[in-house]
Amino acid sequence: MNFKVMAKNAVEYAKCDGIVLDWTRESVLCVEKILIRYRAEYSGQKDARWKLSSFSACYATYVGELMLKNGLKKRGFMWKTFSGIKNLPVLKREEEEIPLWTAARKIVFEKADSGLCELYDKYLPQS
Numbered sequence: 440m441n442f443k444v445m446a447k448n449a450v451e452y453a454k455c456d457g458i459v460l461d462w463t464r465e466s467v468l469c470v471e472k473i474l475i476r477y478r479a480e481y482s483g484q485k486d487a488r489w490k491l492s493s494f495s496a497c498y499a500t501y502v503g504e505l506m507l508k509n510g511l512k513k514r515g516f517m518w519k520t521f522s523g524i525k526n527l528p529v530l531k532r533e534e535e536e537i538p539l540w541t542a543a544r545k546i547v548f549e550k551a552d553s554g555l556c557e558l559y560d561k562y563l564p565q566s
Contacts, residue, residue, distance in 0.1 A: 442500050467559045492544070503518065506537070
């Protein structure tokens with residue numbers, strides 16, 4: 440899995456919607472809003488589950504790449520596939536996991552209104 444390409448795809452998808460993901464903490468809030476909008480937009484469509492799974496993965500990967508860039512890589516975190524909850528990719532350091540894909544799926548499938556911002560703030564607190 441090429442996580443950098445997936446993150447760049449998220450930036451391009453957002454751009455098509457007129458939203459700029461600028462690799463800042465504020466863009467994580469934009470990602471959550473995008474996922475909430477997609478949840479409403481695709482609800483009830485025949486292929487909604489596949490679309491929402493794909494979009495949530497892409498946008499969660501963007502948040503993960505942002506977190507790695509902003510300090511988690513230096514702290515030893517990296518992507519691990521087939522790990523974490525439901526065997527979804529996670530950012531991992533030793534036994535510590537950050538389940539970004541799971542958080543994004545909760546937004547689109549379980550009607551959570553947030554989750555990604557909380558994970559970002561927990562691991563990269565604002566100074």
